[in-house]
Amino acid sequence: MTILETSGLTKRYGRLTAVDHVSLSVEKGQVFGFLGPNGSGKTTTIGMLLGIITPSGGAFRMFGRDGGDELHAARRRIGATLETPNFYPYLSGRDNLRVAARIKGVAEDRIGEALDIVGLTGRQKDAFRKYSLGMKQRLALAATMLGDPELIILDEPANGLDPEGMREVREIILALAARGATIFLSSHLLNEVERTCTHVAILRSGKVVRQSAVRDLVAGATVASVASDDLAALRRIVAEYPAATGTEERGDRLFVHLADDDLASLNRFAHERGVTFSHLAVEKRTLEDVFIEATAKDAVGGAA
């Protein structure tokens, strides 16, 4: 079931196209990472989904609904935080959640559970202004989950946190997903996304340049590093190898991008042509490698 779908969603600010024909599809149960460098259009896209920013073009559906009134109703099934959550600095964490619960029409007896999930039970009576950044982010997550939203939209939920804070946020997100929520989160913390998300879209200058399951993005992306005493012969056979999709040369090594992960076949191919490897190893690619490739200034665009 498709929970969120955008088609050709666009936002222009004068001559700048901040979000450029973004088409995304988020299915129920996914933890969907919306990735992109600074200024690539993540917050603007989320602002449009939440009805804070008016699109210049395109459309989107939530829970299969579009159009003004229907979207308004659909948004009640969403929990969201934008970059800087609004809380009253002088109120306690708990009282801030009471305000949030009242606005959302959620019973106050759900507050204890939300505080528990984000690990703020012990500090619930402290004023918000005394919270550390990590505690503020966790309180924002607690407010977001009030009312058991079916779709949770988070803009940079782990921004500015230390490794411990990031781990806590990751665990909260995974806990929400385990309870059945669909999650859409923007981030440029690739390690976090690789460990949390099931699917990603990568944005560059407002355009989606990749959209895929995390598993598929990182798999099908084996790089073999090879070396041989005869570098010229090595270059030649790698160029002829059918499953090679690209090569880079660093020092005396060739890094061969493969369409499969069959190193034995590469080895055999070379051997049959009289080239023996002095080194052959697989270099697993991370989401970071894929991200850097996809968002490089000279990268070729186009959704995968």
Ligand SMILES: Nc1ncnc2c1ncn2[C@@H]1O[C@H](COP(=O)(O)OP(=O)(O)OP(=O)(O)O)[C@@H](O)[C@H]1O
């Ligand atoms: N109100 C506005 N008026 C003019 N330009 C804007 C406005 N809001 C955003 N922009 C521009 O739109 C582009 C996308 O910005 P956006 O905040 O969506 O990026 P982002 O991906 O969220 O970046 P970050 O990772 O830094 O949060 C940027 O070039 C930004 O300067």
Ligand SMILES: [Mg+2]
């Ligand atoms: Mg942003």
